[in-house]
Structures are given as C-alpha cells and as structure tokens.
Amino acid sequence: MPSAPPSLRTIPITLTINGRRHDLDVAPWTSLLDLLREDLKLCGTKKGCDHGQCGACTVLVDGVRINSCLSLAVMRDGAEITTIEGLGTPERLHPMQRAFMEHDALQCGYCTPGQICSAVGLVSEGHAHSRAEIRELMSGNLCRCGAYTNIADAVEDILEQQQKAAAE
Amino acid sequence: MLTNERRQVGRAMPRIDAPLKVTGRAAYAAEHSEPDMLHGAAVSATIARGRILEIDSRAAKAAFPGIAAIYTHENRPNAAWLDRSWQDETAPPGHTYRPLQNDRVLFDGQPVAFVVADSFENARDAAAMITVRYEVETPETDLTTKLAERYVPPKKRSGISPPPDPRGQPEEAFKEAHFRISGDYLIENEHHNPMELFATTVLYGADGVLAIHDKTQGSQNVQKFVCNVFSLSQDKVNVINAYVGGAFGSGLRPRHQLFFAVMASLDLKRSVKFEIARSDMFYLSYRPAMYQTVSLGADAQGRLTAVLHDTVQVTSRYEDYQEVVVNWSGLAYRCDNVALTYALTKLDAATPGDMRAPGAASGLFALESAMDELSYEVGIDPLELRRRNFVHFDQNENKQLTSKALRACYREGAARFGWERRQAKPRSMHEGHELIGWGMATGIWEAQLQSAKARVRMSANGQVIVQAAASDIGTGTYTILAQIAAEALDVPAEDVSVQIGQSDLPETSVEGGSWTAASSGSAVDAACLAIRQRLLDMAQKDDASPLKDATVEEVVIRDGHLRLDTDPRAGVAISELMARAGETAIEEEGKAGPDAKQMKSFASYTHSAVFVEVRVDEELGLARVTRVVSAVAAGRILNPKTARSQILGGVVMGLGMALHEESMIDHRSGRIMNHNLAEYHVPAHADIQDIDVHFVQEFDDKASPIGVKGLGEIGVCGVAAAVANAIFHATGKRIRHLPITIDKILGETVGKAA
Numbered sequence A: 001m002p003s004a005p006p007s008l009r010t011i012p013i014t015l016t017i018n019g020r021r022h023d024l025d026v027a028p029w030t031s032l033l034d035l036l037r038e039d040l041k042l043c044g045t046k047k048g049c050d051h052g053q054c055g056a057c058t059v060l061v062d063g064v065r066i067n068s069c070l071s072l073a074v075m076r077d078g079a080e081i082t083t084i085e086g087l088g089t090p091e092r093l094h095p096m097q098r099a100f101m102e103h104d105a106l107q108c109g110y111c112t113p114g115q116i117c118s119a120v121g122l123v124s125e126g127h128a129h130s131r132a133e134i135r136e137l138m139s140g141n142l143c144r145c146g147a148y149t150n151i152a153d154a155v156e157d158i159l160e161q162q163q164k165a166a167a168e
Numbered sequence B: 001m002l003t004n005e006r007r008q009v010g011r012a013m014p015r016i017d018a019p020l021k022v023t024g025r026a027a028y029a030a031e032h033s034e035p036d037m038l039h040g041a042a043v044s045a046t047i048a049r050g051r052i053l054e055i056d057s058r059a060a061k062a063a064f065p066g067i068a069a070i071y072t073h074e075n076r077p078n079a080a081w082l083d084r085s086w087q088d089e090t091a092p093p094g095h096t097y098r099p100l101q102n103d104r105v106l107f108d109g110q111p112v113a114f115v116v117a118d119s120f121e122n123a124r125d126a127a128a129m130i131t132v133r134y135e136v137e138t139p140e141t142d143l144t145t146k147l148a149e150r151y152v153p154p155k156k157r158s159g160i161s162p163p164p165d166p167r168g169q170p171e172e173a174f175k176e177a178h179f180r181i182s183g184d185y186l187i188e189n190e191h192h193n194p195m196e197l198f199a200t201t202v203l204y205g206a207d208g209v210l211a212i213h214d215k216t217q218g219s220q221n222v223q224k225f226v227c228n229v230f231s232l233s234q235d236k237v238n239v240i241n242a243y244v245g246g247a248f249g250s251g252l253r254p255r256h257q258l259f260f261a262v263m264a265s266l267d268l269k270r271s272v273k274f275e276i277a278r279s280d281m282f283y284l285s286y287r288p289a290m291y292q293t294v295s296l297g298a299d300a301q302g303r304l305t306a307v308l309h310d311t312v313q314v315t316s317r318y319e320d321y322q323e324v325v326v327n328w329s330g331l332a333y334r335c336d337n338v339a340l341t342y343a344l345t346k347l348d349a350a351t352p353g354d355m356r357a358p359g360a361a362s363g364l365f366a367l368e369s370a371m372d373e374l375s376y377e378v379g380i381d382p383l384e385l386r387r388r389n390f391v392h393f394d395q396n397e398n399k400q401l402t403s404k405a406l407r408a409c410y411r412e413g414a415a416r417f418g419w420e421r422r423q424a425k426p427r428s429m430h431e432g433h434e435l436i437g438w439g440m441a442t443g444i445w446e447a448q449l450q451s452a453k454a455r456v457r458m459s460a461n462g463q464v465i466v467q468a469a470a471s472d473i474g475t476g477t478y479t480i481l482a483q484i485a486a487e488a489l490d491v492p493a494e495d496v497s498v499q500i501g502q503s504d505l506p507e508t509s510v511e512g513g514s515w516t517a518a519s520s521g522s523a524v525d526a527a528c529l530a531i532r533q534r535l536l537d538m539a540q541k542d543d544a545s546p547l548k549d550a551t552v553e554e555v556v557i558r559d560g561h562l563r564l565d566t567d568p569r570a571g572v573a574i575s576e577l578m579a580r581a582g583e584t585a586i587e588e589e590g591k592a593g594p595d596a597k598q599m600k601s602f603a604s605y606t607h608s609a610v611f612v613e614v615r616v617d618e619e620l621g622l623a624r625v626t627r628v629v630s631a632v633a634a635g636r637i638l639n640p641k642t643a644r645s646q647i648l649g650g651v652v653m654g655l656g657m658a659l660h661e662e663s664m665i666d667h668r669s670g671r672i673m674n675h676n677l678a679e680y681h682v683p684a685h686a687d688i689q690d691i692d693v694h695f696v697q698e699f700d701d702k703a704s705p706i707g708v709k710g711l712g713e714i715g716v717c718g719v720a721a722a723v724a725n726a727i728f729h730a731t732g733k734r735i736r737h738l739p740i741t742i743d744k745i746l747g748e749t750v751g752k753a754a
Ligand code: FES
Pocket: A046, A047, A048, A049, A050, A051, A052, A053, A054, A055, A056, A057, A058, A067, A068, A069, A070
C-alpha cells in the first residue's frame, strides 16, 4: 500500500463494480476514477482532464452517468458501478458498443468508453428524442478526433431500435 | 476473376481494433503497470522567463514519506551533452529543450522539478507542496509587437521546403492589376489537445531492459531518442505505442514526460509511470500564431496576375520551428507573378509543433479568404473564380502532377451542397432572425511517401500476420494494413493479425504528414508480392507444375491456392507447396519509399473543395455551422468508413480553428490563461451538425505504389476559410482574425486583421 501522511487513515468502503463486490480501503482523497484505473486496473475508464471537463471518465453509478473524476471513491460507498468493461466484452458486445463499431463512432478510441457509458445513460434517462437533443445531451463528452456525427448516428440507431421495440 | 464481394481493399469494414476499443480493453500508454511501481508528477514554472533562485521541497519531503526522489536542475542525473543527441527525426534546427538542464526558465509551464513517489496522489500532492522562488524577467509573448524582429530561418528544417524564389514581376503586376485586394490575417496559438494525456510507463526489467509504453507517433523515433540521450544500446530499450489516444502532430517529437520517466527509472532502477496533467498539455506544443498578408491582382476576367503572400510566424527562443505556410499560394492557382515570403519571430514560449496540416491549414486560411474577397471584387461566383484560375501543374517547382481531380471536387461538392441556389449578394439569404451564409474554399496537402518496411507471414493454414513499427493514432492503420494483406493473399481481413506500434518491428518513420497509409500500405503490398514470388519459386521446382512458365505478375493467390490469373483452374494449393518445401509458414519483408527519379518531374497533392453553411444570429452574433460538404480527391480509398472518419475529424478540427480555438496569453506575465478544456474550446457535440464527406474518383499510379495519397490532413485544409467566407456572405463582414468569435462578428472588424 502506498504510504500516506501518518495523520490520515484510509476508509473502508464497499462497491459493487460490474456485478462484483469489492471491499476496499481507500484514501479519502482518491477519486473514483483513480480507484478504478490505478488500484483496480479497470483502465477502460479514461482520464482526459481530471476536472470534469471532458467526459472521458464517464461511468454509470446506480445507472446514472457521472464523471468519475469528480467523485471521491468514499462518496460512493455501497453504490453499484458499471464501467465500460461491465457493459460487454469483445466477444459479446453491448448493443451500444456494437453500434459504435458499425458507425465508426471512434477513431483513437480514447473518448470512446466515456461516450458509450454516457450514451447508455442518456438512453435510459429517456430525455433524448431527436438528433438535436442527442447532440445537446452528449455535449459533456468531448471527442478531439471529431467522431461526433458518427457517435450521433450510433446513439440515434439505438434509440430508434428501442422505440421500435417499445412500439411492438 | 475477383468478384466485388471478395474485394478487401475498398471495403467499408469496421476497424479491426474497434472491439478492443469499445470495450475498454485497448491499453494506452498510462495503462500498464506493475506491483509497487512508482508514479511521477512535475512542478511547472509559474513564470514565462527568468531564473530559478531556489526550490524548497522540505515540506513535501516531511509530509510524504513515500517520496522516492525529487529531481531538480541541481541534482538531476547526467544526460547527453551534444545537441544532436537530443534531436529526434522531426526536430527543427536549434538547441532542443532539455528538461532540468539549468536554472533558466524559457517558457510558461516549463517543468522545474520532478517528484517520484509510491502513488499518483502522493506524487501529485508532494509536487504541489514544493515552492520555487524565481528571478522574473519581462517576457515577450505578443506576436504583433514582434513583427519587426522577423528573420528568415538561417537553417532550413529537414523535410520543409522554403518558399520558392519570386517569379515574374509580382510588385509591378499587382500595381497594374485590373482588380486588386490586400488584407492582413492573424491566427492565434492553437493546442492539439488529444483526449489522451501525454504519458509514459517505463517497466524496468530484471535484466535492465526498459519496456517503455509511450504516447508517441513513432516508437522507433522515441527509441533512438532514449538511446541517444541516456547512452543506452538499442537492445536495452523497447518502445511500445500499440494504442495512441490521438495526437494530431503533438506526438511526433518525444515529450518531456518520456525523459522524466526514463531518467527516474534508470536512476532508481524501478518501474515508473508519469502521466501529465491536462493543464501541462498546453506547454508541450501548439499550432503557432502567425501574421499573414495576402495581396492578389487579377485581370478584368478574374484571372490572377499577381499573388503576394507574406507570413511572420512565432517560434521559441531556442529553436527555429518551420512549416510550409506560403508555398501553397504559388501552386494552388495559375499565376505567373508570384512573391512568397516566410519569416519567424522569437518569443518567450515553448517551441511550436506540427498540428494537423501544419502550415497549410494556416496559409490556406489567408489565401482562400483572399480568393473569396477577390471574387466579390471581380463580381463573379467564388467557385467560378477558382475554376477560372485552375492550374494543372506545380508552378512553384515546374513539375507535372501525378493527378488532380479537383475539378470533380468542385463539381460534385457543389452539386451535393446545392451551391447553384446561392444568392450572390452578402446578407441576401435569411430565415427568421438568422442570416444564412454559404462559403467555400479549396484545400491542398502534399501526398508524400516515406521509407517504410513491413513483414508479412503466411502460414500453411492460411493465417496471416502483418508486422511494422507503424502507428495507429486513430487513423485506421491497423485496419487498412489488414485489408491490403487480405486482398493480396485472399483471406478475410478479419483474419489478419496486425502487429504495429512497437520499436522492434520493421523500420517505419513517424506517423505524420498523411503518409502512413501510402508508405506502410505499399510496404505490406510489397511483402505480399515477395510471398507470391516465393510460392511461385516453390511451385516451379516441380517441372509438371501448371505454373511452370508463369511470372509473378501472372499469378494470384485465391482460396489458398496459387493460380494463374488468366486461367484460375490452373493452380496449386499453398499448403501443398509449403509441405513439399518442408515449411509451415513463409515470411517476407517488403519496403517502400520515395522514388527520387520520379520526384524530379512529378509532384503529388491531395485536393479538396469545402462548402459551408453558417447561420448567424444577427443580434447575438452567434455563428453556427449547420452544413459542411467536403469533396476530396485523394487517390485510391482503402476503406471508405475509416477514410470518411479521417475527413470528418479534419473538418471538425477546422471548425474549431474557425470559431473556437485560441490559447489566450496574458502578455504581462507571458502565461497561458485558458489551459484547460473548459476555457480552451474544442468543438463539442452541440457544435457539430451535418457533415457530408464525398470522395471523388481519382486514379493515380505514381503518388504511391498502391495508388493511395493519404487523408490525415486534407480534411482540415480550407475549412477555416470556408467558414470565414460563409460568415462574410451571411453578414457582409470580412473577418481575418481567427477564431471568429461573437465579439468579432458584432464588432467593427471590417478590413482589419486585429
Ligand atoms: S477526466 Fe473526468 S471529465 Fe475529464
């Protein structure tokens, strides 16, 4: 364990991450993002700014999309967390992951896990009904490679599939 | 014959690295680790020019027992002394910046101390407790106050052509021209800001061998740099950049995080990871600010009679960074009287660097804005003006072109955009409270070929492995190399395993300049040809072989057989050939590179025509780009899906350049004020609406052996001008200072740069 200034102690928390329970002792200043990346080696969640300005670190906490860099791990004691690794695997892609692949909604891939988690959160929020709304509600996730139009295509595709399924 | 369904090249297949990337399994530079490894953090200078008087790390040391080392200029381990040891293959002339060399501060954010500790948080927090005292000198960071101190770089940067000598009588021709326009253009610094932070993980092997995961556009460039700077032999240094989270040029040169991580690892004989903060990304490299003047003269029909383009561009005190800014103005259109000049001026700032279409993105903003302005002066459609000035050869170098399907870009792009419905007069199109403007511009970029090697291995059971030290920075290299090998060896591209991004693979230059697809692609193609030759040699050992008299050009690989192209029934199974020769696999290397003889008489460029619609809210001054059509001529398209993405990315970066991006410097302190993604605006989802990418047919058998020209840069070329031209058409305001923000649209900017 890394050393800490002696006066400060770690705090025990429990997190369910991608369906698996973790009992952890975390330093009070460790962000959820650093916990995932550095301690648990779940590096699918990316760090693009560490300041809540890019969305690369988006994960789902109890189904809601958040910037994991803006959350201290200790604030999430007891939460259910889904990261990109928990959505699907290369062999069994989540429909959103498949849609991203088919629409080439990624280039370098670095913003991609955050975009996908954000898109999954967006769909379950149920607020997006048009392409303009998708664009607006995905604007917390930057993509410097400029895959935006393809990302919007992928999300739109999934939304339409859902609407169709609901209508049937 | 090959049916279309079986073609692998030209197929819009999804990226082969997509399954790993969409599931978070692709590991980037900072995502490799080892138990008990060390983490680094830097202390960045808070002045732009001066001297370090004292660095006090006592409080940090007392608070963090987990600190393994704190390095400053006073205690850093020795590194190479000679300048040339520090110069990587893309370095400009000058004295390369060396971290912690001495007490001098040369630019804002320069790292002045490096902390290594047992966790990321401890390193970061300890770094925050280190205090530095400076002797501050007054920095000079404002380009517009330093224009008079311009100079022509005494030493040219390798690979960059200086402006050609003037031709004709440019000044006289301009004076006598029937129509004349002249304007000054200003571009501010822009930062690459790839989403991945610059990071290096050095895994220190038991045998002292370093496995270095680095964010770079060239693993071998980094390997050579590390060997030179730290006096290591190549077998002790393995550099890996299997996945790169964007770079856009910022990863061409080795960055300081590499130096620090390797230095600490060697010194402490431990594994070390160092990922820099987003704010520090603004101190690495940037598209340089520049001041340009373009003057155009034309005859009564709008034919150019004079082109004068002058640029003063920012560089650092210690290096002469150069890019090709003005040369485009001598070759984009037909004109016999041309004067192009390019100068630098030194500021107290880090050295600028190549950023997507370096030089062209900036120079074409000025030229293509000026062409638009001229079209109004002459009173003809901006597209028609460009057609009238079409040129079919490179007038700068007096060379033929390998191909130029730009007319098709004009025609097909205009048709897709609906350009013929454009009303010529500015401010003549609106809807509600919004003014609508349509603008266009031409894009050009050089199609280059660099030396590249590749190895291809084909097993008797049909497995194919492609290897090269190439990089995929989001460009699609993995996928197109798989497609090229798959087509040549007739296997599904999905079954080809592509191994790139490692310094011990066949030699490849850095990923940049749009040359990777053409260069590495041709090398893979050559390796596959060599495999076919080997198989044919094996077949011809048998006197009864139906291929006995065939040449390598006459045979193809189909369905695991080597067959006659003209008579596919005549063939022999590859597994049988290998079994007979006692081999389980064959492996060949191929290489590609520029053809010096051909380059004497031919030049090669990619071209584009960009059409843009803006809507400007007259009261708010808010400009939104609602439609873009980018019609591109870039030779053969290997994969329409990934190719389209390359252009989309370029267009989006061009929209950022036009409307949002600017690194703001407080010239009193010389410091960058908006060094974060909240205040440095890159385009977000909401900014990007409809972008239509169209590739026109262009056949080219000279640009590269596989007919490819490259796509990384052409997408951004011309975009900023097309937006500025559309804003003029919407509002009647000619804005020559990027980015075109609300204040400029509302303010009195007509006819002035600043
Ligand atoms: S890393 Fe969390 S928003 Fe950028």
